Amino acid sequence: MHQPIVESRPRAWPRWSTVLPLLLGLVAVVAFARSIIIVDQTEAVYVTEFGRSVRLIDKPGLHWKWPYQSRRGFDKRLQLDSPPPREMLTKDKKNLEVAWYVSWRITDVEKFLRSVRTLPDASARVEDMAASVLAAELGGHELAGLVRVDRNSALDAMMTDVTARVAEQAGKEYGLQVVDVRLRRLNYPEEVRSAVFEQIRSERKKVAAKTRAEGESKARTIRSAADLERAKTVAEAEAEAARVVGEGEAEATRIANAAHAADPAFYQFLKTLETYRAALDNKTTLVLSAESDFLRLLTRGVADPAPTSSLAQKDKKRATKPEAEPEPVPRPASETKP
Template identity: 90%
Template sequence: MHQPIESRPVSLPRWPMILALFLGLIVLVAFARSVLIVDQTEAVYVTEFGRSVRLIDTPGLHWKWPYQSRRGFDKRLQLDSPPPREMLTKDKKNLEIAWYVSWRITDVEKFLRSVRTLPDASARVEDMAASVLAAELGGHDLAGLVRVDRSSALDAMMADVTARVADQAGKEYGLQVVDVRLRRLNYPEEVRSAVFEQIRSERKKVAAKTRAEGESKARTIRSAADLERAKTVAEAEAEAARVVGEGEAESTRIANAAHAADPAFYQFLKTLETYRAALDQKTTLVLAADSDFLRLLTRGVANPAPVPTPSVARTAQTAPKPETEPAPASETKP
């Protein structure tokens, strides 16, 4: 009889599987290293063993060899605001200057050869702007820079600073400096209070001088106005006196003409006017029986003068003016 043969599992070698997995891993890594994604805010340089091969600035999906590397740079406008520094003006004024610089990368190859990173580029631009700004500030007085009108030299100075920094940064680092501007211009903290006190004292002197000049001009204007007013009042008073004199002369002429036309009637009217002025509601008269005033009140005029004819009236108008007015017909006796 034959004995049964035992079945044993056949063991396959493991190295082909390991090799397949290793090759797959290599292919996967190679594929991942071949894919190049460029963002719209950056520019990418493809380098081969440290040497720049090509520049890609179009956003999207790109390819490269697995052994090649990518170097991305932000192509947007960079804004640096370094801490303030103390600088001297032409008139030896110590100021604390704070500024900002805006720049971007334009020549990536030159940028890679010179600074290579954005922080290094910021430091270089900061030092460059500080040196140029200190040189330009040393050629101007503080009074010429700090002005409120259009004659200030600050705008022209900052334009020169921007042009010099842009020219130097473009030649050395491949950077485009867009603008260099001041953020703050002030005295140092340790001397600021004393300087402000001096400014207040000077402003008070200027204000006092201005007030004195204004008061002097005000007095001059008031004197001229008073003189003009006195002249106008004198002319008005002279004209009023002339008009009053003419009126009185005309009144006297009319009265003389009326007196010459009927002297008795004129004397009677003047007597009545005298009585009207002397008597009022508070006056009490004690008259004698033979008083002319009582006789006038009770009997009237004894013999009134006849009304003159036209010829007589004309003759009376041409008569000479009496030197004195006739006395009243009777006197008032208390």
């Protein structure tokens, strides 16, 4: 059997009247998208035309440009760079490891675009600039003046000068505003740090030993002065006590003499009682003669039972006879002549 012969017809292409509008619409969408500029409040946008700057847009919002033009944004926020530490020398030839940070922002976008063009390039330029200025300033100060913690420390004044010099140079050359340059760390290099710390400890120990010696010397001086003052006070007190005791004893002797002169028998009686009280107690045993004067009061009693009456009689006689001579005081038997 013979198969029927099918004739092949040429493929029909779409008409230009359908494709052309699609192409034009796509081009219009692309052109519209390239004509829109959305500027954020944290950035500034430069419109460039074939690499040449045309205009600067620093206000946030929606803006327009030609489709063939390009946009280039720059961050206007504060930038913070913390470069790695570098070794620098002080005025007294101390090798230090210095770490710092720099905060800056773009103020003149046109000058920035002509000089550095990108943020990494600007960070590198500011870092080198700050390092050179900081090394120059650090070479004019001694280490002891920088690490002091009182008001006479030169560190704050030095960093203020560094910030001013870096800000002036960065503003003239790159259109940047350097807000602050501050130190993060100031230390000795790692390879000599232990030796330096050991030297500092030994110096501090010497100072501590000297201070302790001075303190001990002052303490001895104070103790000597206190001992001298104490001895002087004690001597004065003892002298005053001796004087008071002497006056008291003299007064007691005067009173005893007056009492003896007023009534010798009664005075002798009281003295004998005091002697008994001092010598005799529950544990005392005395072996004496019966004729002993010590026990005369106990064995014979009081010789004159009314001494006060005789004293009154004598006072009465003296009152009635004021011009009569006083009776002679009898002397003891031991003082009479044979």
